[in-house]
Amino acid sequence: MQEYDLAIIGSGIGGALIAALNKNKNHILFEKDSNLGGCASTFKRYGNYYNVGATTFVGYEENHIIKKIFDDINYVPNIEESKIAIRTIQDKKVVDRVRNFEEFLIQIQEYYPNKNNRIFWGKIKKIDERFWQIKNIHFAKYSLKSYLKSLLTFKDLIKTFEMDLFKSASSFIKDTLGDISKEYQNFIDAQLLITVQSKLNDVSLLSMALGLSYPFHKVFYVNNGMGTIIEDILKEVNVHKKEEILNIKSLEDGYLIRSSKDEYKAKNIVLNTTIYDSKNLFDEKIKSYYEKFEFSDQSAFTLYLKIDSKKEFLEHYQIILKDDIPNCISNSFFISFSKLNDEKMSQNGYSVTISTHTKVTTWKALLNEEYKKQKEITQNFILEHFLDYFDTIKQEQIIKIFSATSLTFQRFIGRENCGGKAINLKTILQTPTCKTPFKGLYNVGDTIFAGQGWPGVALGASILDKELNEEF
Known part of the structure; x- marks a missing residue:
C-alpha cells in the first residue's frame, strides 16, 4: 500500500x-x-x-x-488585463466597472443618482483596500493556538474597521444612500451574487465591500x-x-x-x-x-454557447432584467466571452459561458420529463434575452448550445451547490x-x-x- x-x-x-x-x-x-x-x-x-x-x-x-x-x-x-471588468446593462442603463474610481462614479451618478454616492462607494473601496492590507489573517478552531490566532485577527479587524465591522450591508446603505430605487438595489444585488453568492440583505458591510470592490482591482482574462x-x-x-x-x-x-x-x-x-x-x-x-x-441550497444554471462571429466583444457582461429568470432566484445573468484571438477557446468561434443563480432543490424535485422541460424553458428564456441585448448576433450564428443545472454539476465535478453560507x-x-x-x-x-x-x-x-x- x-x-x-x-x-x-x-x-x-x-x-x-x-x-x-x-x-x-x-x-x-x-x-x-x-x-x-x-x-x-x-x-x-x-x-x-x-x-x-x-x-x-x-x-x-x-x-x-x-x-x-x-x-x-x-x-x-x-x-491579459481587462480594461473593463464587467459591463452591466439594466434596461438602457450601461455601467462599466472600471478600476478608475472617478470614471466609475460618473457613470453611477448618471444612472443611479444619489447625493451620497461618493460617500458610499468611497467607503466600500476603502474597506476593501484596508482588508487586503491586514497581515496574518487567521480563522480556525479546535485548538488553543488556533483560537488565539483567530482572536488576534479579530482584534486587528476591530482596530482596522472599528464599528463598521458590526454593520450589516442593508443598514449601511440605509445610513448613506437612504431609500434607494429598486433598480439601484438590483444593480448591487446582481454584482454581489457574482462574488459572494448572496444579496445585500444577507451579508455584512465587510462582505459587501469585498464583493463590490473586485472590479477596482486588476481583473484578467x-x-x-x-x-x-x-x-x-x-x-x-x-x-x-x-x-x-x-x-x-x-x-x-x-x-x-x-x-x-x-x-x-x-x-x-x-x-x-x-x-x-x-x-x-x-x-x-x-x-x-x-x-x-x-446545507447551502444555492447553485448555478449555466448556458454554454459556441458563436460564429467576428464582432469584437468585451470579456464580461451582466444583464439585469425586470423579472426573475424561470426556475432561478435571480433576475440577472453573467456572460463571459472568450477573446477572439484565443486560439484554443475561440478556434471555431466564440466560447461563451452564461450563468445565473438557482437552487439545488428546484431541480432535484423534478422528475425526468419535467426536468427536461423546465431546463429547456430556462435555457430558452436566457437565450432570448441574450439575443435581445446582443442584436449583432443572429440565432443562426449559434453553432452549439447546451446547459447545466445543479444535477449536471454533481455528475461531472461532484458538487450540487455553489459556494457556502454568507459570513x-x-x-x-x-x-x-x-x-x-x-x-x-x-x-x-x-x-x-x-x-x-x-x-x-x-x-x-x-x-x-x-x-x-x-x-x-
Whole structure:
C-alpha cells in the first residue's frame, strides 16, 4: 500500500493551491473528473472548449494574496488585463466597472443618482483596500493556538474597521444612500451574487465591500481557459485524475483512503470537497461533524454557447432584467466571452459561458420529463434575452448550445451547490474552518472560510498552508 504525508481530495482552486504550495512534500492529489479545477476547470465538448463556471481572474497584483502565492510557487500565469471588468446593462442603463474610481462614479451618478454616492462607494473601496492590507489573517478552531490566532485577527479587524465591522450591508446603505430605487438595489444585488453568492440583505458591510470592490482591482482574462491555470500549477504535483474517493477511514496514525482504483494511507488529508459533501466519505464519528453544517441550497444554471462571429466583444457582461429568470432566484445573468484571438477557446468561434443563480432543490424535485422541460424553458428564456441585448448576433450564428443545472454539476465535478453560507456576525461561529476537530484532517474551498472566487479561496488556502506547516 502506498503511503503519503499529505493527500488532497479534489483539484478545485483551494486543493490546487495547497498541492502546489506543498509540492515538495510526499503527497498525492485525487480528482474524480478527467478535467482539473472543479468549478474553475475548462472542458471540451463537441470539439470546442468551455469554462465550467469561474471565468474571472482577479487579484494578481502586488500586496495581494494571489500574487503572493503564485510568487511562492514560482508561477506566472498567461493572462491579459481587462480594461473593463464587467459591463452591466439594466434596461438602457450601461455601467462599466472600471478600476478608475472617478470614471466609475460618473457613470453611477448618471444612472443611479444619489447625493451620497461618493460617500458610499468611497467607503466600500476603502474597506476593501484596508482588508487586503491586514497581515496574518487567521480563522480556525479546535485548538488553543488556533483560537488565539483567530482572536488576534479579530482584534486587528476591530482596530482596522472599528464599528463598521458590526454593520450589516442593508443598514449601511440605509445610513448613506437612504431609500434607494429598486433598480439601484438590483444593480448591487446582481454584482454581489457574482462574488459572494448572496444579496445585500444577507451579508455584512465587510462582505459587501469585498464583493463590490473586485472590479477596482486588476481583473484578467485567462488565455486558453481558466482551467489552464490549475493545470499549470499542478504540473509538478502527483495527480491522479479520473480516480474517485469512495471512503476514508481514520486510523491511529493517519487515514486509510479507498478509491475507485486502489487503497492508500495518508497522515494528513485536505478535503477540497464541499463541507456538505464531505460527510459521505466517513463513518459515523467524522460524518456527524460534517452533518452539523446546514446545507447551502444555492447553485448555478449555466448556458454554454459556441458563436460564429467576428464582432469584437468585451470579456464580461451582466444583464439585469425586470423579472426573475424561470426556475432561478435571480433576475440577472453573467456572460463571459472568450477573446477572439484565443486560439484554443475561440478556434471555431466564440466560447461563451452564461450563468445565473438557482437552487439545488428546484431541480432535484423534478422528475425526468419535467426536468427536461423546465431546463429547456430556462435555457430558452436566457437565450432570448441574450439575443435581445446582443442584436449583432443572429440565432443562426449559434453553432452549439447546451446547459447545466445543479444535477449536471454533481455528475461531472461532484458538487450540487455553489459556494457556502454568507459570513456575518450571526453565522461566524457556525462558519466551518480549515482545521477540524480530528488530527490531520483539514478543509479548503469556497464553502470554507474565507469566501468565494480566487481571492477568497486563496485566502483560505493560505491559512490552511500555515496550519499544515506547523504539522510537518
